[in-house]
Amino acid sequence: MxxxxxxxxxxxxxxxxxxxxxxxxxxxxxxxxxxxxxxxxxxxxxxxxxxxxxxxxxxxxxxxxxVWLRGRERARIVSPFPQPLRITALGGSTSTGEHGVEGEVVGFPSLDSLIEADPARVEGKIVFVDEVMARKRDGSGYGVAVQKRLRTAYVAQQLGAIAALIRSVGTSSHRFPHTGQMRPLSDSAGKRGVPMAALSAPDADQLSRVLSYGGPVVVHLLVTSEVRAxxxxxxxxxxxxxxxxxxxxxxxxxxxxxxxxxxxxxxxxxxxxxxxxxxxxxxxxxxxxxxxxxxxxxxxxxxxxxxxxxxxxxxxxxxxxxxxxxxxxxxxxxxxxxxxxxxxxxxxxxxxxxxxxxxxxxxxxxxxxxxxxxxxxxxxxxxxxxxxxxxxxxxxxxxxxxxxxxxxxxxxxxxxxxxxxxxxxxxxxxxxxxxxxxxxxxxxxxxx
Amino acid sequence: MxxxxxxxxxxxxxxxxxxxxxxxxxxxxxxxxxxxxxxxxxxxxxxxxxxxxxxxxxxxxxxxxxVWLRGRERARIVSPFPQPLRITALGGSTSTGEHGVEGEVVGFPSLDSLIEADPARVEGKIVFVDEVMARKRDGSGYGVAVQKRLRTAYVAQQLGAIAALIRSVGTSSHRFPHTGQMRPLSDSAGKRGVPMAALSAPDADQLSRVLSYGGPVVVHLLVTSEVRAxxxxxxxxxxxxxxxxxxxxxxxxxxxxxxxxxxxxxxxxxxxxxxxxxxxxxxxxxxxxxxxxxxxxxxxxxxxxxxxxxxxxxxxxxxxxxxxxxxxxxxxxxxxxxxxxxxxxxxxxxxxxxxxxxxxxxxxxxxxxxxxxxxxxxxxxxxxxxxxxxxxxxxxxxxxxxxxxxxxxxxxxxxxxxxxxxxxxxxxxxxxxxxxxxxxxxxxxxxx
Incomplete structure (x- = not known):
C-alpha cells in the first residue's frame, strides 16, 4: 500500500x-x-x-x-475631513434604504468593549469596531476575528446604534474590504441587526486616525441589500x-x-x-x-x-x-x-x-x-x-x-x-x- | 559647504x-x-x-x-461567461449614458496593433488593448505604457468603436484598476474619444482568457462622467x-x-x-x-x-x-x-x-x-x-x-x-x- x-x-x-x-x-x-x-x-x-x-x-x-443580494454600498466621512471610505456590506446585512444613514461614529477597540458599552454612548450612533486580526500560519486568528463579523450588528442593535462598521476580518493591507456572513437569521433570535459594513484595513486606519483628533466624526453610510425568496x-x-x-x-x-x-x-x-x-x-x-x-x-x-x-x-x-x-x-x-x-x-x-x-x-x-x-x-x-x-x-x-x-x-x-x-x-x-x-x-x- | x-x-x-x-x-x-x-x-x-x-x-x-468628475462605473461580461469586471474610468472619458453600451469585444495586444487595425474589425465594437507595462526601477516602463492611456479612446473613435477598455497602466497584481488622464481636450483635435475604462490586471487576464475560448465575447460597460465649468x-x-x-x-x-x-x-x-x-x-x-x-x-x-x-x-x-x-x-x-x-x-x-x-x-x-x-x-x-x-x-x-x-x-x-x-x-x-x-x-x- x-x-x-x-x-x-x-x-x-x-x-x-x-x-x-x-x-x-x-x-x-x-x-x-x-x-x-x-x-x-x-x-x-x-x-x-x-x-x-x-x-x-x-x-x-x-x-x-x-438569497441575500448585495446592492449599492458607499460610505464617506462627512466631517471633520470629508472623504470617501471603501466598504463592503457583510452578507445578511439589512439595508439602510436608498438615502443611507448618517451619524456620529463611536469607536471600540474590540467586540468585547462594544458588548460592555453603556447604551447611552452608542444610541443613535454608528459603532465602529476596530479589532485587528492576527496573521497566523494555521489561520487561528480567524476564529477570534470572525466573532466580530458574526455578532456586531446584533450587539449594536441591542445598544440602540443605527449602523455598524467593522475593520475587515482579514489580513490584507490593501484597500479591499472583506465580506463574509453575519450570524444567520436562524441563530439571531429573529433580529436582523443594524446595517453593517466592513472597512478595508487602510480605511479602518484612516477612520481610527480621524477619530484620534478627538472631535465628533460624522459618517454617511449607504448599504442596500435585498433578501429574495x-x-x-x-x-x-x-x-x-x-x-x-x-x-x-x-x-x-x-x-x-x-x-x-x-x-x-x-x-x-x-x-x-x-x-x-x-x-x-x-x-x-x-x-x-x-x-x-x-x-x-x-x-x-x-x-x-x-x-x-x-x-x-x-x-x-x-x-x-x-x-x-x-x-x-x-x-x-x-x-x-x-x-x-x-x-x-x-x-x-x-x-x-x-x-x-x-x-x-x-x-x-x-x-x-x-x-x-x-x-x-x-x-x-x-x-x-x-x-x-x-x-x-x-x-x-x-x-x-x-x-x-x-x-x-x-x-x-x-x-x-x-x-x-x-x-x-x-x-x-x-x-x-x-x-x-x-x-x-x-x-x-x-x-x- | x-x-x-x-x-x-x-x-x-x-x-x-x-x-x-x-x-x-x-x-x-x-x-x-x-x-x-x-x-x-x-x-x-x-x-x-x-x-x-x-x-x-x-x-x-x-x-x-x-473639472472632470467620475460618476458610476460598472462593467460585466454578458456572454459567454456572465460575470462582473472591475474597472475605473480614465480621466476625461466621455460618458456612456445611464444605460451603458453593450458590444462585442475585439482584443489587441498593443496600441500599435489597434492603430493598424482594419476599421471593419472594430466598427461598432468595444476595443480592448491588453498591453502589459514593464516593471523597472527607474519607472521607464511608464513612458511606453502611458501612450495606451493617452491615445486609445481617440484611435478607437476614429476606427468606429463604441467604447474602449485597456489593461491598466500600472504594475499592480491586485484587483485595482489604475486611473489617469487621457489626452487633454486641447491636444485631441476637439475629439473627446469613446468612453474608456481601465481593467485591473486580474480582470484584463480574465477578459483575455475568455477571449481565448474563441467565440464572441459581449461586454456591457457603464461609465458616467461629468465635465463642469x-x-x-x-x-x-x-x-x-x-x-x-x-x-x-x-x-x-x-x-x-x-x-x-x-x-x-x-x-x-x-x-x-x-x-x-x-x-x-x-x-x-x-x-x-x-x-x-x-x-x-x-x-x-x-x-x-x-x-x-x-x-x-x-x-x-x-x-x-x-x-x-x-x-x-x-x-x-x-x-x-x-x-x-x-x-x-x-x-x-x-x-x-x-x-x-x-x-x-x-x-x-x-x-x-x-x-x-x-x-x-x-x-x-x-x-x-x-x-x-x-x-x-x-x-x-x-x-x-x-x-x-x-x-x-x-x-x-x-x-x-x-x-x-x-x-x-x-x-x-x-x-x-x-x-x-x-x-x-x-x-x-x-x-x-
Missing amino acids: ARTAEHLIEQAQKDNMAYELVQSLTTEIGPRLAGTSAEARARNWAINKLELLGFENVHVESFEVP PAQSGNVIAEIRGRDSPEEIVLAGAHLDSWDLGTGAVDDGAGVGIVIAASRLLLEHLPEAPRRTIRLVLFGSEEVGFVGARDYSERYSAELPQHIVAAESDFGAGDIWRFDTRFPAEQLPYATEIARILSPLDIVRGNNTAYGGPDLRYMRESGVPVITLLQDGTDYFDLHHTPDDTLDKIGPDDLHQNVAAWAAFLYLAAETEVYFRDAEAASVTGTP | ARTAEHLIEQAQKDNMAYELVQSLTTEIGPRLAGTSAEARARNWAINKLELLGFENVHVESFEVP PAQSGNVIAEIRGRDSPEEIVLAGAHLDSWDLGTGAVDDGAGVGIVIAASRLLLEHLPEAPRRTIRLVLFGSEEVGFVGARDYSERYSAELPQHIVAAESDFGAGDIWRFDTRFPAEQLPYATEIARILSPLDIVRGNNTAYGGPDLRYMRESGVPVITLLQDGTDYFDLHHTPDDTLDKIGPDDLHQNVAAWAAFLYLAAETEVYFRDAEAASVTGTP
Whole structure:
C-alpha cells in the first residue's frame, strides 16, 4: 500500500489538473454566490467535469437557501475631513434604504468593549469596531476575528446604534474590504441587526486616525441589500465506488459556492481542484478501485452558513456511521505542512503510518483534535472521524472574501503538493482495513 | 559647504516631519482632485503649514481648470461567461449614458496593433488593448505604457468603436484598476474619444482568457462622467529668501493634487512632505539663509495635464532665466539611488561635487539628461537646468493612481533618506556661486 501511495505522490508532481480545474471554474463561472444562477451554473460545470473524468454516481442533491443580494454600498466621512471610505456590506446585512444613514461614529477597540458599552454612548450612533486580526500560519486568528463579523450588528442593535462598521476580518493591507456572513437569521433570535459594513484595513486606519483628533466624526453610510425568496442550491456528489465495501465512505469535500466579490479562486476553487484532481489520480493510476468508496462532495452554500453541510448530514444521517473518515480542502492554495487527525486512540498508529508516507512532502504529524473543515462540522459532531491536511494559511486571509480572490494568485504548479498528499491520503484511507472509528461510533463526541 | 551639507544629512535622519506632513495631508484632506473643493482645502492646508513652519512669501497663485468628475462605473461580461469586471474610468472619458453600451469585444495586444487595425474589425465594437507595462526601477516602463492611456479612446473613435477598455497602466497584481488622464481636450483635435475604462490586471487576464475560448465575447460597460465649468485651482508658493541673490531661484517642486481614488500618499503626498521637510531643515539648522532663494512650488492640477506647471512657467516667463536649477519630487517614497542632472558641460564638475556629498546616502551619479519631473517640463523646455534625485520606483506603479495609494504604504522612517538628499542638494545649489546655466541661457534646448 505504501508503494502505491508513493507512486501516486510521484504522479501528482506532473499533474496540472487541479490548476486547470480552478482556471476553468473561475473563468467560466466566476463568482458563484449561494442560491444564484451562477451557483447553478457551477453545479452544471462540476457535473460535466466529473462525468467526463469518469466518476460514478455523479449527481446533484438539491436544497433551498434564502438569497441575500448585495446592492449599492458607499460610505464617506462627512466631517471633520470629508472623504470617501471603501466598504463592503457583510452578507445578511439589512439595508439602510436608498438615502443611507448618517451619524456620529463611536469607536471600540474590540467586540468585547462594544458588548460592555453603556447604551447611552452608542444610541443613535454608528459603532465602529476596530479589532485587528492576527496573521497566523494555521489561520487561528480567524476564529477570534470572525466573532466580530458574526455578532456586531446584533450587539449594536441591542445598544440602540443605527449602523455598524467593522475593520475587515482579514489580513490584507490593501484597500479591499472583506465580506463574509453575519450570524444567520436562524441563530439571531429573529433580529436582523443594524446595517453593517466592513472597512478595508487602510480605511479602518484612516477612520481610527480621524477619530484620534478627538472631535465628533460624522459618517454617511449607504448599504442596500435585498433578501429574495429561498432559491435552489445543492451539493454535487461523485464517487469512486469501493470494490469490497462500497457502503464504507471516505469523504473528500470542498465547496463550490463563493462570495460575490472575487472569482473564488482560493476560496474555494483551489479545494475543488485539489480534491477532484487527487481522486482522478486514483481513477487513472490504480489498477482497480480501492476497497472503500471515495465520495467527493462539492458543497453548495457554504459561505452563507454551511447550508449544504447541514443538508448532507441530515440526508445521510442513517449512513453517517458508515462514514469512515472525512476531510475537506478549504484553505487556499498554500502547501500542506501538517497532518491532523481526530481518531479514537486505538487508531492512532495508522495515523502515524499515513504521516510517515506524507513526510517526504514536508508534512509533519500534527494533533488529534482536527477541525476537518467548515462543511464537516455536523459530521464531526455526530462522530465521523475527520482529518485535516493543514495548508500554510499565512497569506490566505489577504485574499479571503475580497475582490482579489482571483486565479492569478495561484501558480500553475502551486497545487501539486496538495494533490499528492490528498491522493495518498484518500488511497490509504480507502484501501486499508483499519476502521477509524470507535467500536461504538455513537460514543465519540464532537468536542474532545 | 560640504560640512554644512553633511550636517543637514545627519539631522535628516532623526526628522519625521516629512512623514507627519504626508499623514496630515492624506488624513485631513484625503483625495484632492484638480479643481475640486478638496484641492482648495489642500491649498489652505499647505498655506497654514508653510506659514507655521516659518517660510516667507507664502501664497497661492490661482488659475482655472476644467473639472472632470467620475460618476458610476460598472462593467460585466454578458456572454459567454456572465460575470462582473472591475474597472475605473480614465480621466476625461466621455460618458456612456445611464444605460451603458453593450458590444462585442475585439482584443489587441498593443496600441500599435489597434492603430493598424482594419476599421471593419472594430466598427461598432468595444476595443480592448491588453498591453502589459514593464516593471523597472527607474519607472521607464511608464513612458511606453502611458501612450495606451493617452491615445486609445481617440484611435478607437476614429476606427468606429463604441467604447474602449485597456489593461491598466500600472504594475499592480491586485484587483485595482489604475486611473489617469487621457489626452487633454486641447491636444485631441476637439475629439473627446469613446468612453474608456481601465481593467485591473486580474480582470484584463480574465477578459483575455475568455477571449481565448474563441467565440464572441459581449461586454456591457457603464461609465458616467461629468465635465463642469472651469473651476479654481492653484499653485502654492513658499520661499526661503536668498541672503545675497534673492532674485536667483532654486526651485523645489511637488504636486498637491491627487487622483480621486486613493488619498494621494505616494502620488504625491510623499513629494510634498519631502520638499517641505527638506527646506524646513535649512530654516531650522542654518545660521542664515543661503545665498539664493529656495522656492517651494506645490503645483496644482498636475494629474489632469500639468496645468499648474503651465501657469507657473507662463506667469514667470520673464524670471525663468533667473531660475538657476529646478527639481521635483514626484515618484513615491522609495529611496533615492541616482543623481541625474541636465547641466551645461562646463558646470558638470559641480555636479560631481554634489554627487560626492550625496554618495554616503547610497546615491550614485547618473546621467546628464535628467527629466526633472512632470511639472518641470515647460521650464526644462525653456532652458532651466533641472536635476533628478531619482527614487527607486520598482513598486511605485503598484500603487500609482489606484485606491491603494494610502498612507499605510509609507513607513514613518521611509522618507529620511529622501529628506537628507534634498536638504543637502537644496543647500548646495542655493549656497554655491556656481551658475548652472550656459552663459547664454536661451541657447539651451529642451531636447538634448
